Amino acid sequence: xxxxxxxxxxxxxxxxxxxxITCRASQSISLWLAWYQQxxxxxxxxxxxxxxxxxxxxxxxxxxxxxxxxxxxxxxSLQPDDFATYYCQQYNSYFGTFGQGTKVEIK
Amino acid sequence: QVQLQESGPGLVKPSETLSLTCTVSGGSISxxxxxxxxxxxxxxxxxxGRIYSTGNANYNPSLKSRVTMSVDTSKNQFSxxxxxxxAADTAIYYCARDVESGGWxxxxxxxxxxxxxxx
Numbered sequence: 001x002x003x004x005x006x007x008x009x010x011x012x013x014x015x016x017x018x019x020x021i022t023c024r025a026s027q028s029i030s031l032w033l034a035w036y037q038q039x040x041x042x043x044x045x046x047x048x049x050x051x052x053x054x055x056x057x058x059x060x061x062x063x064x065x066x067x068x069x070x071x072x073x074x075x076x077s078l079q080p081d082d083f084a085t086y087y088c089q090q091y092n093s094y095f096g097t098f099g100q101g102t103k104v105e106i107k
Numbered sequence: 108q109v110q111l112q113e114s115g116p117g118l119v120k121p122s123e124t125l126s127l128t129c130t131v132s133g134g135s136i137s138x139x140x141x142x143x144x145x146x147x148x149x150x151x152x153x154x155x156g157r158i159y160s161t162g163n164a165n166y167n168p169s170l171k172s173r174v175t176m177s178v179d180t181s182k183n184q185f186s187x188x189x190x191x192x193x194a195a196d197t198a199i200y201y202c203a204r205d206v207e208s209g210g211w212x213x214x215x216x217x218x219x220x221x222x223x224x225x226x
Contacts, residue, residue, distance in 0.1 A: 032209040043201055043216035044152070050208055087152060091210030094165050098152035 006099035023088035111217035129202030147198035
């Protein structure tokens, strides 16, 4: 299995802050990484795919970068609606695996 | 816009079989890939398996011996069966549509169905 490790597990930030979340893969996954946002009681929502492609309808303050084993999700200016948990997922193999999540909290 | 809705019993007894159905609306189930994913406090998000509209399926190796997925194109539905359940199978179960780019990842999810395994 390809293991995905996110850091930090929890992040405290204020509205307007620039926020960066890191995801590391246990082996190279090329560009085959997605980022999801999940709010309490809701299903995950796709934000980014292919490491840096923005899903239709997702605000441009979200961006993704990286390749190989290290990836980042950046929120350029945190908005009240962005307080949520974020997950990365690799899909390099038929058997996709998720990171453990990063909770973005209000500071 | 495609919508997915899970349905099935919310309570299953240990050693019995968990059965869930996902109904797809707003689009055809044909020529697409569909997944089941579960989320528990203990294991986070865990991919269970994927099925193509023709019925060809791949499963998580850790669950493969207990999982069966099927598709009914006439009803625009696909289904999950997980046998010999234990408390460790208690989770929110999501159905999802997969899209392909390099590999497959879910771009649309159902709202989720909580399944509790308890006697």
